[in-house]
Amino acid sequence: MKLTFLGGTGTVTGSKYLLEHGGRKLMIDCGLFQGLKQLRLRNWEALPVDPSTVDAVVLTHAHLDHSGFLPRFCEGGFSGPVYTSQATRELCGLLLPDSGRLLEEEAEYANRHGFSKHHPALPLYTEEQARRALAALRTVALGQPFEPIPGVQVSLRKAGHLLGAASVHVAWGGRSILFSGDLGRQADLLMFPPDAPTPCDWLVMESTYGDRSHVETDALELLADVINRTAARGGVVVVPSFAVGRAQALMYALHLLREQHRIPDIPVFLNSPMATDATRIYEAHHAEHRLTAEQCEALRRTTRIVTSVDESKRLNTLRMPAVIISASGMASGGRVLHHLKAYAPDRRNSIVFAGYQAAGTRGAAMVAGAETVKIHGQHVPVRAEVACIDSMSAHADRKELLDWAAALPRAPRHVFVTHGEPVAADALRQALEERPGWTCSVPEYRDCVDLDAPA
Template sequence: MRMSFLGAAGTVTGSKYLLEHEGQHVLIDCGLFQGYKQLRLHNWDPFQLPVRELDAIVLTHAHLDHSGYLPVLARNGYRGPVYATAATCELVKILLRDSGRLQEEEAEFANRHGYSKHTPALPLYTEQDAERALKLLRPLELHHRVDIVPGMSIQLRCAGHILGAATVEVVAGGVTLVCSGDLGRPNDPLMFAPETIEHADYLLVESTYGDRRHPVESPEEQLAQVITRTAMRRGITLVPSFAVGRAQLLMYHLYRLLQRRAIPDLPIYLNSPMATDVTRLYQRFRSEHRLSQEECEGMCHVAHFVRTTQESINLDLQRTPAVIIAASGMATGGRVVHHLKALAPNPINTLLVPGFQAGGTRGAQIVAGAESVRIHGKDVPIRAEVVPMETLSAHADADEIMQWLRGFKQPPKHTFVVHGEPNASDVLRRRIGQELGWSVSVPEYRDSVELAPIDQPPHLPS
């Protein structure tokens, strides 16, 4: 079995790993590159092989850096199955439709206002392309081994992180490969802990937080302090948030804070039709998260769901304290960008920026202290209070990744550290080598390796 690293190698986005075995080609994850322009340009590159030679795709979870490239392949002729858990399939339906629609809207906006360097500006893909991709989804149950192509089988296990997220075990040619996907936290308030895996000949492990530990402070205490402080200034707390996972975690904590009367009784808005639809899936898939029925109901009803564009525009005219949660999580697009234009220049407001911000994104620039950010061809000053919040991450931190790795009964033949910025991946590589004594490396973009059977040495890139 040969594996090629087509994304999330040397960076934290664009997750794609191509497996080749006996003439069959399978792609593990199918993500978009995000962040720096030189990374985003890879989204326009020709695929590694003719699309019609690709036989199957497996998704670890629904986030766009793992699923958002599917419409490109579908538009270019891919007609094979896309395997994922049932919850992931439902989330992907929401995310890809929204992503296609958003890219069309942004291209149209750029053309109308003339700020694109390309004439005309074109979307990477359209909502129609997304619909093509959605017809290919094939839901799988956890813990059921399935033959996906001749000579290759997979099994999915719970990875925590977000609803539906899974680790993928691939068996082919006497070799077992485990792909961690994005690992959740063992004590996440919403999601169950990642399942322990005891055996792999080869392992792909994510390293998003491979060089750091999450703060021990209570996220609810930090939220309460920030929201109360902003409300006393008569300001608005704006929270850029991923529609899947983080928005729901925020609403859960806000529900608990209101129950305890730890924050003022102010309006809370969830300004993302996509996040609204996602939140309702938590009620449908109640057996796949920790929340009781009462907690799930409370989370789902704590915010006013903003549906229409006009409602979103009206929020920018809000003159009393409020909390606005809006996509996207790194402020790269969506409705939060328009709120930034309206709210960031005013020092009475707060920009509460939770979780990891990939390099090159507006969120990363804001957290780094940028005096202004470029939005729709104009520089928008950042005068609002900026509060980074690292206590809401759905990713395992470095210690929690190491804890998960210690669940293996014997060392994999080789471990590949992926899905992290260079420093994070390299720090985790060193820890795995020094503390566990495992054979480990950090692959580079477009590297290709031969996954030899257990009695032969692996053919690693030089």
């Protein structure tokens, strides 16, 4: 059996892992590269595998760094089934067309304003291509084995992190390999903790926070502090947020803070049509997360949902304290860019990032103290207060990752540490290798490993 790393190496984006055995091919995840330009350019490169030769795909979850390349993969010739959980399928139904629409809008905007080096600028894929790709999705139940390819047994187990997120266990040819997917936290505000890992011969494990633990502080207290400071200045709090998962957690956090009178009764706007639709999916699957149906309903009652473009534009002219939650979470695109252009230059305002910021994103730059960021071809001053609340991340931290791996009943033959920036991945590798009998490595982009070769 061969394993090729087509993404998720040296970065937290672009997750794609190709398994080959007996002339058949199975891909785990089909994600977009995001962040640094040299990573994003990989989305345009030809893969070392012909998509038409891949028999099936299994998705761990709906985030674009795990699912967002699927439309391009289908346009390249893939015609097989894509297996995932029911909630992931529903969330992909929002994320993928929205991704295609944003790619089209960005290309059109670049052409209209002439700041692209390409003439004309083209989208990686279109909204229509994304919708066509959705037809390939097939739903499987968590914990129920299925055969994406004859003779290959796969099962999904709860990974926390996001609604529908799963680890993927593959048994093939008498051997097994476990893909952790993105692992959630033990005490996440929304999601239940991950299931314990199942025994495996090889483990492919994420390392987003492999080099650090989340600060032991009350995330709600940190959020309340920045909102109170900003409101006292008469400013606006802009919260770039992933529309799926993070937006719902933020809405719930703000609901709790207002209910407990820890912040003033200022308006909270949700300016993301997709986040609005995702909230309805969370309501429909309330048995899969910590919030009751009543709590889900309370979120919508206490948040002002922005639906139209005109309403979105009016938010850029607010003259009173308010909180605006808007996609995307790393300020890499979407409506939040217009809010940043409006509010980042004013010292009265604040920008709050709730979770991990990948290298090369505007979010990472602002958290690192950038005095300007480039948006739509313009250099925008950043004078607003910038705060990052890492403890609101939906990713397991170093200790939680190590505890999850320690729950394996026996050491795998080998662990491949992926989905992390280089320092984080190598730190987790070192920590895992301190355990007797554990061997680990950090693969490079496009590395191909013969799993049958002698150790």
